Amino acid sequence: MPARLSLQRAPSVLPGFGPTLGFTLVYLSLIVLIPLAALVLRPVELGFAGFVAAVTEPRVLAALRLSFGASLIAAAINAVFGLIVAWVLVRYRFPGKRLIDALVDLPFALPTAVAGVALTALYAPNGWIGGLLQPLGIEVAFTPLGVVVALVFIGLPFVVRTVQPVLQDIEREVEEAAASLGASRLQTMGRVILPAILPALLTGYALALARAVGEYGSVIFIAGNMPMVSEIAPLLIVIKLEQYDYAGAAAVGVAMLIIAFAMLLVLNVLQRWKHAR
Amino acid sequence: MPADVAAAGPADAPVPTRVSPSAIEEPGWVRLLLIGTGLGFIVLFLVLPLVSVFAEAFRHGVAAYLEELHSEDTLAAIRLTLLVAAIAVPCNLVFGVAAAWAIAKFEFPGKSLLITFVDLPFSVSPVVAGLIYVLIFGAHGWLGPWLMEHDVQIIFAVPGIVLATIFVTFPFIARELIPLMQEQGTEEEEAAISLGASGWQTFWRVTLPNVKWALLYGVLLCNARAMGEFGAVSVVSGHIRGMTNTMPLQVEILYNEYNFIGAFAVASLLALLALVTLVLKSLLEWRYGHELAATRR
Numbered sequence: 001m002p003a004r005l006s007l008q009r010a011p012s013v014l015p016g017f018g019p020t021l022g023f024t025l026v027y028l029s030l031i032v033l034i035p036l037a038a039l040v041l042r043p044v045e046l047g048f049a050g051f052v053a054a055v056t057e058p059r060v061l062a063a064l065r066l067s068f069g070a071s072l073i074a075a076a077i078n079a080v081f082g083l084i085v086a087w088v089l090v091r092y093r094f095p096g097k098r099l100i101d102a103l104v105d106l107p108f109a110l111p112t113a114v115a116g117v118a119l120t121a122l123y124a125p126n127g128w129i130g131g132l133l134q135p136l137g138i139e140v141a142f143t144p145l146g147v148v149v150a151l152v153f154i155g156l157p158f159v160v161r162t163v164q165p166v167l168q169d170i171e172r173e174v175e176e177a178a179a180s181l182g183a184s185r186l187q188t189m190g191r192v193i194l195p196a197i198l199p200a201l202l203t204g205y206a207l208a209l210a211r212a213v214g215e216y217g218s219v220i221f222i223a224g225n226m227p228m229v230s231e232i233a234p235l236l237i238v239i240k241l242e243q244y245d246y247a248g249a250a251a252v253g254v255a256m257l258i259i260a261f262a263m264l265l266v267l268n269v270l271q272r273w274k275h276a277r
Numbered sequence: 278m279p280a281d282v283a284a285a286g287p288a289d290a291p292v293p294t295r296v297s298p299s300a301i302e303e304p305g306w307v308r309l310l311l312i313g314t315g316l317g318f319i320v321l322f323l324v325l326p327l328v329s330v331f332a333e334a335f336r337h338g339v340a341a342y343l344e345e346l347h348s349e350d351t352l353a354a355i356r357l358t359l360l361v362a363a364i365a366v367p368c369n370l371v372f373g374v375a376a377a378w379a380i381a382k383f384e385f386p387g388k389s390l391l392i393t394f395v396d397l398p399f400s401v402s403p404v405v406a407g408l409i410y411v412l413i414f415g416a417h418g419w420l421g422p423w424l425m426e427h428d429v430q431i432i433f434a435v436p437g438i439v440l441a442t443i444f445v446t447f448p449f450i451a452r453e454l455i456p457l458m459q460e461q462g463t464e465e466e467e468a469a470i471s472l473g474a475s476g477w478q479t480f481w482r483v484t485l486p487n488v489k490w491a492l493l494y495g496v497l498l499c500n501a502r503a504m505g506e507f508g509a510v511s512v513v514s515g516h517i518r519g520m521t522n523t524m525p526l527q528v529e530i531l532y533n534e535y536n537f538i539g540a541f542a543v544a545s546l547l548a549l550l551a552l553v554t555l556v557l558k559s560l561l562e563w564r565y566g567h568e569l570a571a572t573r574r
Contacts, residue, residue, distance in 0.1 A: 014382050014466050015476035021379040024391070027372050031443055032397055035409035038419060042412050081318040088315040092308055100316065102559040106323050108498070109551035109558075111505025112403075113525040114544040117532050118326040121333050121541075128329065129321075153322050175301045185303060214402025217507035217525070221532065234404035238512060241408065246417050253405045260400075 042250035054251040059227055060236060063252075066144060067233040068259060071212035074151030075159075079205045082159025083197075089160070090167040104161070107154045112217025119150055120221045142224030147232060150218040155208030162204035166197050199271055206267045213260050330548045334541035345539040346546070353519040354527035354543070357435070361510075361523060362503040365442040369499055373450030374492075378484075381458030382466065392455065398447040406444045407512025410437055433515030438523065441509040446502045450495035457491045457570040458484070490565040494558065501554040505547055 043051045054060070088094075089101055107115065123130040123140040130141055140146050170193060178188045216234040223230045233256055240249035303311070335342055345351065376395060380388060398406065413419050414431040424431060431437045465487070469479040485492075507525040514521040516530060524543055531540035562569065 012383055012463065012467075013470050014463060014479075015470075016378060016480075017383045017385075020375040021383075021385070024372065024376040024379050027375075028391075028394055031440070031447060032394065035413055035444070036397070036401070038412040039405065039409045081314070084311055085315040085318060088312050092312055094312055098559075100319055102555055103319065103323055105555060105558065106327065106551065109501050109505075109554045110327070111507060111525050111528075111547045111551070113507040113528045114330060114505070114547045114551075115326060117528060117540055117544055118330045118333075121329050121537075122325055128325065153326065156322060172301065179301050185301070188301070210400055214405065215508075216402065216404045216511075221529075234402050234508065237404050237408055241411060241512065244417055246412060246415065249408055250412060253402070253408055256402060256405070 075209040086163040115218040116221035146222035151212040158207040159204035166200040334545040345542040377454035403508025406509035437513035449499035453495035
């Protein structure tokens with residue numbers, strides 16, 4: 001009898017499965033699934049050739065290139081500095097550590113429009129940081145560099161928050177073992193710690209990347225939004241909507257989804273391949 | 278490896294029993310360098326933007342700041358933001374509880390697919406979140422002509438703003454509750470039922486007390502995002518002053534009119550909301566961490 005029980009669970013005595021699952025499915029379909037289906041189906045009216053023509057317009061291509069290029073760079077910056085922040089928060093003690101730890105989540109909590117105007121004020125030629133960079137000939141606000149800065153801001157918590165718990169779980173005994181076998185600290189870092197946190201680091205990178213690609217609020221203020229130069233793909237969707245080009249807007253949206261999906265797939269495969277070795 | 282040099286470094290480092298400290302600790306200067314780099318990055322990208330919001334808002338003094346906040350359009354924006362959050366958060370709260378009950382307390386095929394779908398809105402660009410409702414309810418959308426005939430306005434009106442907000446905050450409460458309720462299992466509820474409690478009694482007296490802090494945590498994050506959402510709302514709002522402008526949209530409008538004091542005054546209110554959210558969230562993590570889902574501890 002016990003063996004049979006473990007194979008085939010007895011029906012639950014708890015009530016409410018039907019209504020709660022039913023409500024969940026209806027709500028999910030109405031709010032999320034049906035509207036998303038509208039997005040995917042809308043470009044169909046353009047036909048395949050029309051869809052390709054809509055997403056290979058020079059202006060659309062430039063916007064997609066900027067959105068994905070800036071996101072890849074920003075996520076890479078976050079991977080490096082996010083790893084350092086996570087390491088410092090887990091391994092070292094210093095005054096104000098708890099405050100810093102709580103502050104890491106600020107980009108999750110701060111509305112993106114507020115981040116956008118604040119970063120623009122900082123990096124404008126007359127701003128605190130922009131004023132320092134101007135004599136050096138570096139312009140951040142209203143250039144593609146500004147896009148990267150905004151995307152670093154909003155992607156910052158992802159890497160820290162995925163790497164932090166993994167670092168916490170690494171047992172110090174493993175490092176001691178490596179050391180007692182004669183590994184230098186640098187070797188232990190590279191051969192023991194880094195491989196252990198690499199999957200989490202990749203996940204954090206992917207999350208930051210995915211968030212950055214779709215980001216709108218924090219970017220449009222600092223970007224300057226010049227067509228072909230500093231115009232991001234989500235902004236192009238808004239512009240097309242304002243011109244009542246619904247199918248064109250949906251086509252850009254679908255193109256973004258496809259590219260984002262392909263990039264995440266590559267990262268996933270990379271992670272599996274790393275695991276398999 | 279000069280063990281004696283590194284050993285003289287950090288005095289507070291725990292001394293391992295067999296291995297010399299240099300082998301499992303970084304030298305003092307490396308620690309300082311890493312702490313300096315990490316803190317520098319945080320100050321540059323988090324602290325300075327936050328400080329600059331308040332510095333810009335109070336650039337011309339407190340009186341100018343307060344005057345901007347008292348403008349009629351700004352007050353209307355604040356009211357609309359509160360209204361939208363007051364509708365969107367309870368909707369997602371009911372959904373989150375129902376979804377968590379079905380997913381965590383019962384076994385059924387397709388469960389992991391359902392969880393993936395619940396998380397889906399997090400991986401959709403906010404602009405696309407607004408776009409999808411325009412594609413359905415907009416003037417040239419699926420239901421647009423029918424709605425026009427019956428004089429129902431969803432896009433460029435409050436219902437559209439509420440829908441877009443519900444979409445972007447969709448997973449917040451469910452994703453706090455599902456892992457926690459899965460961890461907790463069904464034994465306590467089954468005991469209550471077998472002792473004669475009704476389903477509702479079991480929920481109110483057993484399940485809810487077990488998840489109350491996680492529920493609050495989810496509501497907190499959901500509310501912060503609902504009040505602060507910009508991209509999705511901006512697509513469906515139409516930016517009609519005093520009518521369909523939420524606080525983040527009001528920041529944009531004032532900023533584009535070069536009314537920087539006004540823009541940063543509204544922004545400072547939103548920044549304050551973010552700070553309060555962070556403080557409450559940290560308090561929940563420190564005091565009730567063991568009652569939150571494992572991922573939050």
